[in-house]
Amino acid sequence: MDDIVLRLLGPVELVHEGRSLDLGGPRQRVVLAMLGLNIKRTASTEQLIDAVWGDAPPTTARGQIQVAISTLRKQFARAGRPGAITTRAPGYMLDMDPGSVDSLEFDRLVARAREDTRADRIAEAAATLHQALELWRGPALDGVPNGPLQHAATHLNVTRLTVLEERVRLDLMLARHEEVCAELTALIGRHPLRERLYELLILALYRSGRQAEALEAFQRARKALAEEMGIEPGPELRDLAQAVLKQSPALDLPASSPEKGVALLPSGRSDTPDVHDGGFHLIPRQLPASIGDFTGRHSELDKIRDLLEPCSRTETPGYAVPIVDISGPGGVGKSALAVRAAYEVSKHFPDGLLYADLHTASGDGQIAALLARFLRALTIPAKAVPDDAQERAEMYRSRLAESRVLVVLDGVTSPEQVTPLLPGSATCAVIITSRARLAGVPGIRSIDLTVFDMANALDLLAGIIGRERVQAELDTAVELVNLCDALPLALRIAGARLASHPHWRVEWLVQRLRDERRRLDELSYRGLELRSTISLTYRALPPSAQRLFRLFSLVQAPASPAWVAAALLDCDFASAEDILDLLVEAQVMDTVQYPGSPRPCYRFHDLVRAYAREELCAAEPPEEQDAALARVLGGWLSLVEEAHREEYGGDYTIIHGSAQRWRLPESTDVEPVPQPMTWRSGERQALVTAVRQAAAAGMHELCWDLALSSVTLFEAKGYFDDWEETTRLAHEASARAGNRIGQAAMLYSLGTLHMFQTRMEQAEECFGTARQLFEAEGHDHGRALVLRNAAHLDSVRGDDTAMREKYDEALAITRLVGDRIGEAHIMRSLAGCWLASGNIERARTLLEQALTISREENCRRVQAQVLQRFAELHLAVEQPRQAQEALQEVLRIVRSSGDRIGEAYALYGLGAVRRQEKRLDSAADTLARALILSRQVGERVIEAKSRYALAEIALTRGDYELTATHLEAARDLFAELGSTSWLERTEDLMVEAGGPSAAWSDGAQPHRC
Template identity: 45%
Template sequence: MDVQILGPLEVVVDGTPVPLGGRRNQMILAVLAAEANRVVLVDRLVDAVWDEQPPPTARSQIQICVSALRRSLSRAGAPDVIATRPPGYLLRVETGHLDADVFDDLVTYARVLVDNSRDADAAVELRRALGLWRGPALGALPSRVLEATAGRLEERRLAATEELVRIELALGRHDDLIDELTALVAEHPLRERLHGHLMLALYRAGRQAEALGAYRRARALLVEELGIEPGGELRRLEKAILMGSHELDLPARAPVLAAPARVAAHPVVPGLLPAAIADFTGRRDETRGLVARLSEVTTMAAPVVVVTGAAGTGKTATGVHVAHRVRGAFPDGQLYASLAGSGPIPTAPSEILVRFLRALGMSGTAIPDSVEERAELYRSHLADRRVLVVLDDVGDESEVPPLLPGSVSCRVLVTSRSRLPGLPGAERVELGALDTGSAVELLGRIAGPHRVRQEAGPAATIAELCGGLALALRIAGARLAARPHWRLARLAERLADETRRLDELEHGELGIRASLAFSFDAIREADRRMLLRAVLADVPEITAWMGAALADTDHAEAEKSLERLVDAQLLDGIADDGGPSRYRVPELVRVFARHRSSRSDSPAEVAAARRRFLGVLLHLTDEAHRREYGGDFTILHGPAPRRRPPQELVDRLLARPVDWLDTERMTLVAAVRQSAALGWSTYCWDLALGALTLFESRAHFDLWHETAGLALVCATTAGDVRGEAAMHYSAGTLLLFQRRMDAAAERLDAARAGFERCGDRHGLALVLRNLAHVDRLADRPDRALRRYTQALAGLRGVGDLVGQAHVLQNLAGLALESGDADRARALLDEALGHCRTAGARRVEAQVLHRIGDLALHEDDSPHAVEAYAAVLRSVRHVGDRIGEMYALLGLGRAACRLDQHDTASRRLSEALHLAREVGERFVEGRALHALADLDLARGRTDLAVGRLTEAAEIFEAISARRWRARVLAALATARQREAAVAVAVPVQPSDTHTSWSRWSESRSAERRS
């Protein structure tokens, strides 16, 4: 478990952030984290949450919040990390897993390095320490206690920042510090030390007038804000700047890199680096890491660092920028050569050796002919010297060994599109796309920052359409700079047209198309085909089974091809989560590949590839449903052709069917979108309906709404009556889940008419089942009974066992409400038998839940707990969030009956939280109702009134009339009690349980639900 307080509070377990709940929970955990591994008094937690006005129940509310935090952490895989240690609590955090402690350790280590005259290494450690900060400490949580804690952390951050700047000024990095110091002074205008550092940096950069201007601004601010003159140190610095004092010159210092003593003078010091890049932007973390690696002292072979990335990511710019940053550590020179590995004619290592030897002072006639002799002579010249060698645009790792120095005092920086996996001992830094902020900043530096500020929205759009690629952004910026009359919105509009985008990203000799073409033309024919096919699916991520379908090849070959495309930097590999490997096509590569596909593939070939992909996706979606429900139950299939992958692959992918569907949910959505755009109605509605297996259980209501809407329009346009009816059924079912009863009934009626028109008995039975649900929730039991009976007959006619079980358990619910427990039991026995015959665990859990309701009706609370607990285990196993909230609600109600009030409160609160999270208003209302009963049992009448009022509003909003009537009756009783308390009517402690018993007995209708 990692705890982060240097920014917004966050707890991460196994790479996944843990949801912490509301603001009170976060405040409590923040205080515990700031005092990690130490006991924090409950009173301090109370002060943190309520400052000086805590309610009487503050300590018990703290206990509730701590319990909620423990549950969240335990679910995430971090149990028992919050310990009770009277008179408070303690948060256990292992060494190295609290970012504030790591920060302090790095700062302390930096001080040790300074004491040992290792300033450059100290600067690296301080940069690492400050890199841990993600924003204001503790995310500025509104608490007086936490403000003080955050203030102390921020002071340590500023002290480390000031020390880092002092060190880097001593290392001669004043040019690089000016922008950073300007921002720091603006953010912390009363820190005199920062003003002094800015003045010194400006002075050493040859900007004496600006340095004095910085002093005048600092003085004016201090006089205006505090009524004081600057301190003596700042005044002395101003005087020294005015006099041009030599005391401000860079101090003499030892070289950054230790090296063996030189045995002879070398008069020729090569300086082959290209000019520094004035507008270099972003890559702060990568740059710091590269500088650190190139500055490390080693006794092993000359360190080699490889900067790798796709075409256009800015590898050369980053390499040159870093080389200039560290050039002071290499007083014997810097060698640079481009091997043109991404071009049609790479430069041979033998030719590079000639250039390097000449730069080292050798005449052309003295240079031997063979590569081996040149390499030996080159290594001899670099022996005992501190030289930086930059090898740009390396195409193949075999080109590098002849150009490696033999001296440990040298360093080698390589840039390449390839990761050069065979290069021994190399460390790699991968460059991806620039984030939006850095991309917009780069665009502004080239096109003009004022233009970007004036059109921030179009600037962000351009950055997105350029895929965050540095080369594309440079081209876009250059085009804007050459056309000062253009608005950024104009270029954004031109780039939005995919058919013209690569043409728009051409300027002079710069062009994205040519850069990508070099990479594309260099790969195998099979891999080119795979890339052109991969972009046809239009999905967010590609897997090998998709690639195999699209390229019409087998799974193993598809996986190899996709991995080779990653090596060629034409695909991005996504971090392995334990499942099948996944890949993403970068934005501009996708545009390039679509252009190539349109030129090389016929419309028939493109359509065939897409149909193969959709056919495999349909088969896998069907099979996932079968494995979850035990067969083709409660689902309709269209006529779109399926394509069956190898059974071994299907078994591997669908080991956990709903988890696979969840992993591929955006693939399903993208496939529905694409089918709708192509007008392929049968694929579109078939996929949209198949996705319901996921959308129902994981409560992906937004995606459900989108796909049903797209497929409905597609089917209607195509005149596909059955598809139109299926999508009305899907949309109506979603509205039923959302408790929008009138709208649900309207959609379901449309579905019924459509299925009757096309003679679909199965579809009609499923619609009748859901219309019966609407009637039941709207308190129309006779009509619900009639429709359930019709639905049951239809489902029996088509052999849908699981659909029958659905209806039977709902009929059992009606029987319970009418007081016929024997009939309910018979119906549930039949439903349970159908579920077990089909192997439908999810629906079996629904039947078991109703069995728990039956047990509660018969006052057999232990049996109810057993049933609900079995439901909870089952639904959590498959990730069924809807089922989980119902199971928690049942367990809470059963615990109430057993007078286990703490357990009841915990379970009901969990159900309430989950219902609110997924938007299940019916369960939210029922949980509030049950919690209000619990409040009344505990004498908390005011809390009960509040909960019941909220529950009544919910039931009114979703047209649950019967439940609203129950809540209003309970609310009237609660208000009577509240009024009695207000006039000081005494209530004996022993009366509380008695009144709770009377209250519970008076609610027999609720027990029959």
């Protein structure tokens, strides 16, 4: 255990050698709490921002999180743990011994107590729970502001109360009645509506010889519930009061063995065999053996026990048979859990355990045969079993009346299978396993079983092959778990293969499993086979769902919206969604709900995808596969085209190819994507994957068009990695196919990316080749787009003549081809040239024309850019109020569309306005925000200009050290950008501030004359 302890069970504290470290303000405590709740897991920056500020983070939120992390790292470093907080994309991870985090130590102790209780070690269990509860110093996360962390705090506090009740229950088993009475009275004062506390108090008072006080406690409970909730106490509390009134012997603690676990209201029922026809009969015990290396599933076992164990009481528990349905995909461990749970609750069902495997059962005949088997097991002679299925069901229910029998029905496929096999007596219970939820069975309680988490998966693997082998190749074992989708059956097969080959390294099996085409073959061993498990579900699907199951394996995106299914099947949206629901119900497809999305996305697990791919190759001709994939990719192209049109008012500032589109359904209830520039990360990943698939499939025309249309999103959001990957893929695909227009378009796009990232030489090279290709192919629009951006390079270098020539030529072409927004954009750029040369009126005329066009075409992006330039004009003629109004409008536009680069420009402009108004504090704050944002999105021009402006403010204030810091950074940036005019201005300011730039690097403070 570390000598540094994180305390979350009370006020958030970091304790080193018994001393609480200074964490600073509440922001650091929130960040530390989030990291502590995700120990050894990455907490994303977005999660931390949400925890600190909720729905209203400031624009500097990321920077402030970085400051908080830095402060916490210093405290850990002082405590001798400098590497405790590591940066892990997309956020940070706290690496501490779980035993050094009090909430995790609490969980460990509670789990240990649970195991002691199951083993009838009651005294040890009670002592452990006492130890666990002593870790609490107050409400969990006490003092943390309201927000997302409050959900975690509430969960911890509720768990604490539940554990406290269990500790009291164990104390009562150990005859500590008098000791707990005062404690329970105080707890009820804080939780006056919690019936379980009243039950414990009543029993403690009664066993202390205080019957009258016990009945008085019941009346207090009844009054509190009536006044606060308008309800009567539940049946458990009422039954307990009746037992106290009658002084039932069932309430007495057995004197013989206080260490043994007994129920609060023991049934008094004997577990000895029943007498039948003058002799003993064999009680049915039909459960198969429970697996010896059963792993995990503690919470599910607890829930099953909670649902079924009340059936052991002699008092009437109600009229409904308790039914638990364990549902989940094939291979997830439903049968193993059902059998283990049945054994754990079996002592409450002394009259028998019935078991049936229904995986292959179908039709009324097999159910009737199963009823006959159950009746014979329940001592009905074979000759007395009726021939009629309905009569068998009636006899079955009659035989189970007032009996305590547990029925386990494994592999149920429909509610119709279950109904005849349900007992009629509420003293019995039923455990069902099924792949789809059996919502059609009245009163059923569902438990959804999912794949293992990494810890349980590794535990299962270690139980099969030995912990030493897992630890020796831990990273490879983690990859093995991922290749098996953390599916227990797949892990069991992989573990069995490794166990039977002790000389194998885990890496050898992992190498085999990496090939998706062979993966299902490798996951087969001596009767254990994953393929047959998936096949069982697939064969039960209707033909339409089978076809979608096969075709969906074509899609390589992490998750896909529902319209993708419509494209694959080439059908309407409603039909596709209905078929998708069948796949989800059959547990062969998962849903993913992205925040803010009204509809879920859908995905396969990798092993299911591998099986679907096999079925696809066997059943679908290659031309059908190609056509289905082309429809999906054509659907993505339609989406990004529409997003571009919404952003630019039409097909402006872009060129398109001739690839076939697939138009999405026009139904008003379909919302396949959100607003144009608010694409969620899952959709963006799917879009990038679509470009990859188009390139791999040789669909070069669609590929380059999809990549170019996606730039609208990538540029606005600063997704430069996605931009570069998709552009290079599409360029390679176009080059292989000899598609010269595609090559030119991708070189133009790549050059634009280089330009954004200030790689000017590479940008110029790309633009030169793209221009030649467009000219050779006679593509005027493409040539105009290249000229427009190449002119920007000339402006950065200060070559005004070449810049104006290119802008003039591009402007003429855009007018000729009808690209009005391209025209407005060029006029806005030309206005900047005239503004820099002092020709204010010419610049104003161009800007007014550009603003008119952008408003007529409803292109708010270019409208914002024109208003930004207008603000520069207003500043040049000393009209700061008009400049500020223009920039405020720019901010409204860019923030509404999520254009973070545009926001950086607007903030820089506002900072310049406030500096001109001599509002230095406000100017410095705004420019600092512009600097932070520009660095986040990689906008180096604004980063450099913000540095320069901040240096001017620092110099005015006499802060020469800060002036030097900003000017040095600005000088380096302008030099990299090749911006000679700004570089000269920066060096001039450095001289003005007190000396040549070379003297600044040694840390000497400059002096002013």
